Amino acid sequence: MTTTEMDPTCPACGSPMIREIRADIRQYKGHSIAVQQPGLWCIRCDEAVFSWQEAMVGEAAFHNLKAQVDGLLAPAEVARIRKRIGLSQRAAGELLGGGVHAFHKYEKGEQSVSEVMANLLRLLDRHPELLEEIRAAKAA
Numbered sequence: 769m770t771t772t773e774m775d776p777t778c779p780a781c782g783s784p785m786i787r788e789i790r791a792d793i794r795q796y797k798g799h800s801i802a803v804q805q806p807g808l809w810c811i812r813c814d815e816a817v818f819s820w821q822e823a824m825v826g827e828a829a830f831h832n833l834k835a836q837v838d839g840l841l842a843p844a845e846v847a848r849i850r851k852r853i854g855l856s857q858r859a860a861g862e863l864l865g866g867g868v869h870a871f872h873k874y875e876k877g878e879q880s881v882s883e884v885m886a887n888l889l890r891l892l893d894r895h896p897e898l899l900e901e902i903r904a905a906k907a908a
Contacts, residue, residue: 828877
């Protein structure tokens with residue numbers, strides 16, 4: 769039997785599953801963070817099944833942890849800098865790189881920024897006037 773919202777059963781052991789929020793641990797390079805993870809949880813073996821939206825809760829926490837450990841920018845910091853320099857998500861992706869959906873993914877915690885992008889954003893945060901040089905170089 770498959771896990772459904774009507775009669776959820778564990779895909780691992782067949783026991784009933786309940787929808788709740790549980791503490792779950794995300795790990796990266798010897799560091800860890802506890803996440804309040806919503807999902808369907810098995811009452812017997814602790815197996816979990818997540819919807820896409822529920823999985824994104826854990827993914828966002830993981831990307832925050834990764835940013836902290838690797839010295840990159842967390843999603844909220846990416847959004848703060850982008851807004852400070854006056855770019856929409858689409859415009860930032862087109863002008864700074866990564867494509868039209870890149871900043872949406874960075875800011876939602878679906879994807880981590882690269883070290884290069886983190887360095888560029890930090891530089892633009894300190895010197896927003898450099899954005900005009902980037903625009904001019906793109907136009908040339």
